[in-house]
Amino acid sequence: MAYRTSALRIDRDNALRLRILRCAQARVTEAGFGALTMQALAEDVGIATGSLYRHFQNKGELAAEVFARASQREVDAMALALKTQAPAPRRLAAGLAQFAARAWHSRRLAYALIAEPVDPEVDKQRLIFRQAYAELLVEVLDEGVSQGDFRPQHTQLSAACLVGAIAESLVGPLSPSACAARETGQPALALGSITEDLIAFCLSAVGAKELSA
Amino acid sequence: MAYRTSALRIDRDNALRLRILRCAQARVTEAGFGALTMQALAEDVGIATGSLYRHFQNKGELAAEVFARASQREVDAMALALKTQAPAPRRLAAGLAQFAARAWHSRRLAYALIAEPVDPEVDKQRLIFRQAYAELLVEVLDEGVSQGDFRPQHTQLSAACLVGAIAESLVGPLSPSACAARETGQPALALGSITEDLIAFCLSAVGAKELSA
Structure with a gap:
């Protein structure tokens, strides 16, 4: 009993x-x-x-767990988007497009995860999850380099650069002030344009031979 | 009196x-x-x-001011490195090389500024200073695009991507664990190799017609 x-x-x-x-x-x-x-x-x-x-124990611990659970879903979604039979450049583009689309669909949460100033416990989780994204991308970069689809490069460094580029490209457009401006009808970047530019930046950066259409 | x-x-x-x-x-x-x-x-x-x-008033306020003073010195140094008569691709490469060299010269401080988990007041300053770096880079990108040295692009988005790429590329190599490994003689990336790869990534990303040697 x-x-x-x-x-x-x-x-x-x-x-x-x-x-x-x-x-x-x-x-x-x-x-x-x-x-x-x-x-x-x-x-x-x-x-x-x-x-x-x-x-x-405190708000920091709670916030860190909320962050980790939400971020894990994003990492899993990107892992799935990257895991296709397509050539590396197309896989990379698909992963980027999906990350941006998911962020756009839940902007306030995405901004909170990527950039909102918050407890150090969350900052610590941010470093861990950025590493998780980088590991997913290294795998695609390694394949692309070995197939001649990307230029030769230090793939771990490039993967870190990609993670930084992806996150930072969305900070401005997702920020509460940008969202407020958009809601009052002020001109602002649209998801399609951001995604297209981000993909062009990233594929160029890793020297993709053929930019996916 | x-x-x-x-x-x-x-x-x-x-x-x-x-x-x-x-x-x-x-x-x-x-x-x-x-x-x-x-x-x-x-x-x-x-x-x-x-x-x-x-x-x-508290540690957060103090940390934010330490951060802002140290970061302003870095922004000023990059502004100076970017402000030469050279063509845009060479100016961009010089700015990147100097940023990496200064970070390398004071690794613990650079890691603290870029990535150390810390009070939200510092996170807030990080967003402000990332914007300051982006504004410096937009100017170089705009000139490069108008001169045909870079591909046509949304320069504000590319500048944000560059800021993210630069910061994230250094997080791993500057991290206390990487520095400790280096001190005990374990193989680790050297500044020269990181700088070279970072410059190649960034110049490729913005479509520099001629990579500076």
């Missing part, structure tokens, strides 16, 4: 933890990490703030 | 503030923002921790 009781408690704890994380991500998706306060979140979940602290 | 007394006090306050900032930067240059605690800094300066808080 004691065993069953504690197993039940663990299940309940896990379910609550997951619910907290989902509510936290909903807040970040809606309005960024700035909107993620322990008090507001406790209200969303419908628990006391003290109970929240039994699951997450 | 009252006037003279208060003018004197302001001078003394400013001098102390400057001394605090210099000691703070020395700490960051030596061991990163992680070594910048209010208590240790007060000891370096030789004042009470309470006096430190009369000049800076």
Whole structure:
């Protein structure tokens, strides 16, 4: 009986933890990490703030986990987009297009993940996930170089450069001020134009012999 | 007399503030923002921790000012390196080479500025200074495109991509773990090789007609 009781408690704890994380991500998706306060979140979940602290020591730890869960989904999506039978330049272009499209579809969350000033715990996760993206890209670059589709290069350095270029290209267009300007009808870059330019930049950078149409 | 007394006090306050900032930067240059605690800094300066808080409300505000002062020096140095009579591709290459060389010369500080996980106040400054670098680069790109030295492109987007690529290419090589490995004699990328690859990546990306030797 004691065993069953504690197993039940663990299940309940896990379910609550997951619910907290989902509510936290909903807040970040809606309005960024700035909107993620322990008090507001406790209200969303419908628990006391003290109970929240039994699951997450502080806001930094919570924000880092929200970040890691959301970023892992993006890494997985890019891994899938890159994993086709197409030649390396086309795979790279597909990965870039998909990353930009997903970011565009959920701009506030994408900005939060890529650039929003936030706790150092999240910065630490950013470094880890940028490394994960770089590893996916190295694989495509290595194949492209070996097939003669890309110029010879230090693929690890190029992959890091690509990760930086992709992230930085989206910081401006995704920023809350750019989104606000767009909503009030001011001229702004459209997704299609950003994606096209980003793909041209990246394929040129790695010396793609034939730019994919 | 009252006037003279208060003018004197302001001078003394400013001098102390400057001394605090210099000691703070020395700490960051030596061991990163992680070594910048209010208590240790007060000891370096030789004042009470309470006096430190009369000049800076908290560590975030202090770290942001250390960051901004150090970053402004880098932006100024790059502006100078870019401002020559040479054709755009050569100016771009010179700017990149100098940025990498300066970072390499003061690796711990460069890593702290570019990537160290740190207070959100510093993240905010990072976004501002990345924009400053981008503005310098746009000018070179615009000239290069108009002279036919670079391919036609959306130069603001390309400039952002370059800023991201430059920063991200150095994160790995400058990281404390890479520096520690280098010190124990493990094989690691050298500055020359990183610079060469970074220049090739960036010049290819913007479609430089003739890669500078």
